[in-house]
Each structure stands twice: as C-alpha cells, then as structure tokens.
Amino acid sequence: MSESSQISNLKSQISVGIIGSGTMGIGIAQVAATNNYKVFLYDQNSSQTEKSLEGLQKVLDRLVEKNKIGFxxxxxxYNRIKFCTELKDLKDCDLVIEAIIENKEIxxxxxxxxxxxxxxxxxxxTNTSSISITSISADLKNSERFLGIHFFNPAPLMxxxxxxxxxxxxxxxxxKIYDxxxxxxxxxxxxxxxxxxxxNRIARPFYGEALRIVEEKIATPAQVDEAMRTIGNFKMGPFELMDLIGIDINxxxxETVYKDYFYDPKYKPSLLQHRMSEAKLLGRKIGKGFYDYSDASQDSRNKNQDNKDEKLFNEIFLRIISMLINEAVEAKRLxxxxxEDLELAMxxxxxxxxxxxxxxxxxxxKKVSETLQNLYETYQEERYRQSPLLRKM
Ligand SMILES: NC(=O)c1ccc[n+]([C@@H]2O[C@H](COP(=O)([O-])OP(=O)(O)OC[C@H]3O[C@@H](n4cnc5c(N)ncnc54)[C@H](O)[C@@H]3O)[C@@H](O)[C@H]2O)c1
Incomplete structure (x- = not known):
C-alpha cells in the first residue's frame, strides 16, 4: 500500500464503516452521516443495531421538532446508514472505526x-477509551494504517x-484524520x-475518588453528585456520568489504565464498581446502575433525598477537584x-x-497541595501523591 493513496482517499467522498452499534457506534454513525458520509454499520448482534437505529430515528425526530434540521x-x-449483518459488508469502506467491547483480544x-x-x-x-493503540495493531499485516480515533459520549454532542x-x-x-x-x-x-x-487519564479521580467516598460511607452517590453539580457546576455528577457511560465500560x-501504568496505586480501581459490573448493574443502558431508570418520568438529577450538609459538600468537592487538578498538573509536567489542549480536552x-x-x-x-497532603497523612497511601510540579505552581 502506498501511504499517499491511503490518504488521498480520505479527501474525497469516502465510505465509513463502523463496527459495534452500541452507545458509541451509533453516535459516531450519526456524526458521519450528518456530514454526508455513507456509513456501513455492523454489529455481531443485529438486534442491537435495530435497537440503535430505532433510537437514532427518535433522536432525528426530536432534532426536526426543534427545527435543528429539516425533515x-x-x-x-438516516438513509445514509446501511445496516450490515456481516463484517464482509464493510469491504468497500475507506475508513473503518471500531467501537465494540473494551477488550484487547476481541x-x-x-x-x-x-x-x-x-x-x-x-x-x-479504534475508538478504544484506554487500550494501547500500539498493542491492538501490533500483529496486523499493515500497522501503518492503524490509529485511535477517540470520540466522547454522546458522540454527536461532545x-x-x-x-x-x-x-x-x-x-x-x-x-489527515485531524483534518x-x-x-x-x-x-x-x-x-x-x-x-x-x-x-481518561486526567479524569480518573472524578470517578475513583467519588467511589472511594461512597465506599467509605462518607456520603451517598446522590450527595456526591449534588456536591459536584452545585459547588463545581459540573453538568453531571460522577455517579450519573458513570451510569451514562456504562459501569462496565468505566x-x-x-482497570486498563491501572494495569498499563504497572499498578500505580493512583489509578487503583474500586471494588464497589467491580461488584456493580459483576452484578450487571450497568447504568442507563440496562435501566439500573447507581440510579434506577425504570421510571422514565423520573429525573435522576433530583434524587438526593439525603442530607444536604454544606460542610460535607464542600469537603467532597475539594477532595475530588484537588485530585483532578493534580492529574492535570502532572499531565502538564509530562x-x-x-x-491549551489540556484545558480544551477536559x-x-x-x-x-x-x-x-x-x-x-x-x-x-497551595490549597490543592494542602488538601492532597492532608489526604496523604490520613490514609498513608501513594494514591494521594502530588505531582512534583504542583508545589512549584
Ligand atoms: N461509553 C462511553 O462513554 C465511551 C466513550 C468513548 C469510547 N468508548 C469506547 O467505545 C467502545 C464501545 O463502547 P460502547 O459504550 O459503545 O459499548 P456498548 O456496550 O454500548 O456497545 C458495544 C457493541 O459492540 C458489539 N460487539 C461486541 N463484540 C463485537 C464483535 N466482536 N464484533 C461486532 N460487534 C461486537 C456489541 O454487540 C455491542 O452492541 C469501547 O471500546 C469503549 O471503551 C466508550
């Protein structure tokens, strides 16, 4: 293959193949089709593709109702997306984006x-969130044409x-892919x-520290979410967001980040999340995760019936945001x-x-550094170690 032919194809009108029609696959399909690209969508589970296409139809209907697009x-x-039942239906594609289960071997x-x-x-x-791009492609006959294109959830909006x-x-x-x-x-x-x-490296503590707070019974998921929304102005709290992302995916x-950093304690996964994943309490996609979505009329954002203790909320926010800032500072150091891109990315x-x-x-x-120092002194855990740059900032 010549590199130039591979690239020049991308400049003209190309066909895009998408493997996996779950949360991300259907979202990426919508993005490509909205940009006039012909999409070939394949999932090993055809009923998932049917379900996702029905969902897409509803999304498009809503966009028409809101006058965002014409009928x-x-x-x-919708018609630019072709429902495929076999992988070989993707044979004429110029770009294929894989969005299947987060498992390297598969x-x-x-x-x-x-x-x-x-x-x-x-x-x-690959749309992988965390698996090494190099490792997925290492055994291919031609690894040069392989890279990660990582969309965020929901792909049409992020x-x-x-x-x-x-x-x-x-x-x-x-x-070329950037363009x-x-x-x-x-x-x-x-x-x-x-x-x-x-x-996904910098954001780890948004989930990890929130899970830790709940595991230690310092606060409930609803309290943590409310603290992050009201004090931090986050659109979603960590638990609502994990429910949206999928507990298994998150x-x-x-787990991958932890293992790939050679078990750095900073990224240690949560036992609570592991158990939720084992129990298949996977969040919105199955109707139950940290919150119950079985009643569609309920807004999961207003579920905090627990104590709205201002001091507790401030502590929760400061603990989680300090961990996040520490990660951003370390990313800057490295x-x-x-x-500019670090700020833009988050x-x-x-x-x-x-x-x-x-x-x-x-x-x-200074306050961020002191917060981490206090956590370190309390727990005596490497998890709370500071970026060498933090104290200098
Ligand atoms: N959910 C998120 O917020 C998010 C964000 C960015 C990236 N990602 C990444 O995108 C990928 C997909 O995540 P998702 O949330 O859409 O998962 P999902 O569980 O919603 O969908 C995955 C789909 O892949 C299909 N599938 C599994 N194995 C397959 C195979 N061998 N061949 C064909 N289809 C197969 C399944 O039937 C399923 O429909 C993962 O790598 C994930 O890490 C997820």
Whole structure:
C-alpha cells in the first residue's frame, strides 16, 4: 500500500464503516452521516443495531421538532446508514472505526478478520477509551494504517476527538484524520499512546475518588453528585456520568489504565464498581446502575433525598477537584499535550465547566497541595501523591 493513496482517499467522498452499534457506534454513525458520509454499520448482534437505529430515528425526530434540521435532511441522514449483518459488508469502506467491547483480544481478532476483507488502502481505527493503540495493531499485516480515533459520549454532542497514533502508525496519518475530524465539525487533539490518553487519564479521580467516598460511607452517590453539580457546576455528577457511560465500560477503562501504568496505586480501581459490573448493574443502558431508570418520568438529577450538609459538600468537592487538578498538573509536567489542549480536552470531551489548570489557579495551588497532603497523612497511601510540579505552581 502506498501511504499517499491511503490518504488521498480520505479527501474525497469516502465510505465509513463502523463496527459495534452500541452507545458509541451509533453516535459516531450519526456524526458521519450528518456530514454526508455513507456509513456501513455492523454489529455481531443485529438486534442491537435495530435497537440503535430505532433510537437514532427518535433522536432525528426530536432534532426536526426543534427545527435543528429539516425533515428531508433527517431522512437523508438516516438513509445514509446501511445496516450490515456481516463484517464482509464493510469491504468497500475507506475508513473503518471500531467501537465494540473494551477488550484487547476481541478487538485484535476483529481487526485481523477485517484486514482480510477491506482493501489495503482502508484506514483502520479504534475508538478504544484506554487500550494501547500500539498493542491492538501490533500483529496486523499493515500497522501503518492503524490509529485511535477517540470520540466522547454522546458522540454527536461532545466536540472533542482524541487522535492517537501508535508507535507503528504512518507519520502523516494523524494529521489527515485531524483534518477529516475538523471537517466533521469536531475539535481534534493529537494525543500520545499512553494509558487513558489525555482525558481518561486526567479524569480518573472524578470517578475513583467519588467511589472511594461512597465506599467509605462518607456520603451517598446522590450527595456526591449534588456536591459536584452545585459547588463545581459540573453538568453531571460522577455517579450519573458513570451510569451514562456504562459501569462496565468505566470499570474496564480504570482497570486498563491501572494495569498499563504497572499498578500505580493512583489509578487503583474500586471494588464497589467491580461488584456493580459483576452484578450487571450497568447504568442507563440496562435501566439500573447507581440510579434506577425504570421510571422514565423520573429525573435522576433530583434524587438526593439525603442530607444536604454544606460542610460535607464542600469537603467532597475539594477532595475530588484537588485530585483532578493534580492529574492535570502532572499531565502538564509530562507534556502530554500543550496547556491549551489540556484545558480544551477536559471541557470539550467531558464537559468540565472550566479547564483544570485555570481552576487550580482560581482555588489556589497551595490549597490543592494542602488538601492532597492532608489526604496523604490520613490514609498513608501513594494514591494521594502530588505531582512534583504542583508545589512549584
Ligand atoms: N461509553 C462511553 O462513554 C465511551 C466513550 C468513548 C469510547 N468508548 C469506547 O467505545 C467502545 C464501545 O463502547 P460502547 O459504550 O459503545 O459499548 P456498548 O456496550 O454500548 O456497545 C458495544 C457493541 O459492540 C458489539 N460487539 C461486541 N463484540 C463485537 C464483535 N466482536 N464484533 C461486532 N460487534 C461486537 C456489541 O454487540 C455491542 O452492541 C469501547 O471500546 C469503549 O471503551 C466508550
């Protein structure tokens, strides 16, 4: 394969294949189809594709009702997505984005099969949240055409896309995909192939520390969510967000980041989340997670019947935000991205109300450092170690 032919295909009208029609796959399909691309959507479970396409129809109907798009346009978007029942239906695609289960071996097998089906010019991408791009592609016949294109949930609404070259990716492919994502109206950032990339590395404590607070019975999920929404102005608290992401997916990401950083205690997963995952209490997608979604009329954001203790809420917020700011400062120290991209990534990928570096300045880095020091002295755990840069800021 010549690199140039692989790339030039992307400039003209291309067909996009998507593998996995769950939460992310259908969202990415909507984004591509809205941008006039023909989409081939395949899932090993056809009933999932049917369910997702029904869901998409409802989303498009709502957009028409709200006058965001015209009726004809909504029909065109829907009709651009072709329901595929076999992987080989993706044979003519120029770009395939995989969004299946977060499992390295299963992803590797899908790409090995796909390589036998698509042309040698087809660009292969994974939407993995945390698995090493290099490792997924290492056994491919042609690893140069492989990279990570990481959309955020919900893909049609979250502007950020992390583009992640692996060690074996062709040098100019990330820029081409960067340009393509820009043309889809996205905000792309180029990330390094490290566990969690940018956003999912920095965001780990948003979930991990919240889970820890609940595991220690310091507060309930509803109290933590309310503290983060009211004091931090987060659109969603950690537990609502985990329910939206999927408890299994969020747990798998944490577990991968932890293992891939050679069991760094900072990223230690939560037993509570593990048990929830084992119990298949996976969040919104099954109707029950930390909250119960069986009654559609209930708004999960107003569920805090527990004590609204102001002092407790302030402590919860300060503890979680300090952990997050520490991660952002460490990412800055390690030059994982420019300061500007670090700030952009958290606001455009996971909807944080402010960039974490700016937030650290506002709260005062000294206060953040003291909060972590107190936690360290209380628990005597490496989990609370500070970035060497934090004390200098
Ligand atoms: N959920 C999120 O918030 C989020 C955000 C960004 C990235 N991701 C990543 O996107 C990927 C998909 O996540 P999701 O939340 O959409 O998962 P999901 O569970 O909603 O959907 C996964 C789909 O993949 C299908 N599938 C599983 N194995 C398959 C195979 N071998 N071949 C074809 N289809 C197969 C399943 O039937 C299912 O429909 C994961 O890698 C995840 O880490 C998720």
């Amino acid at each position: 004809e346009e909504s029909e065109n978007i 992803k590797q097998k899908v790409f090995a099969d796909l390589e036998e089906i698509v042309s040698n010019d087809c660009v292969l991408a 502007p950020l896309v992390e583009i992640i070259p692996g060690l074996l990716t062709a040098e100019n492919l990330p820029q 393509l994502m820009k043309s889809w109206g996205k905000i792309p950032v180029i990330a390094q192939d490290i566990p969690g990339f940018i956003v 747990f798998a990401v944490t 030059k994982l991205a420019s300061d 606001q455009k990928g996971v909807n944080y109300p402010k960039g974490l570096l700016a937030w650290g300045k506002e709260i005062g880095y």
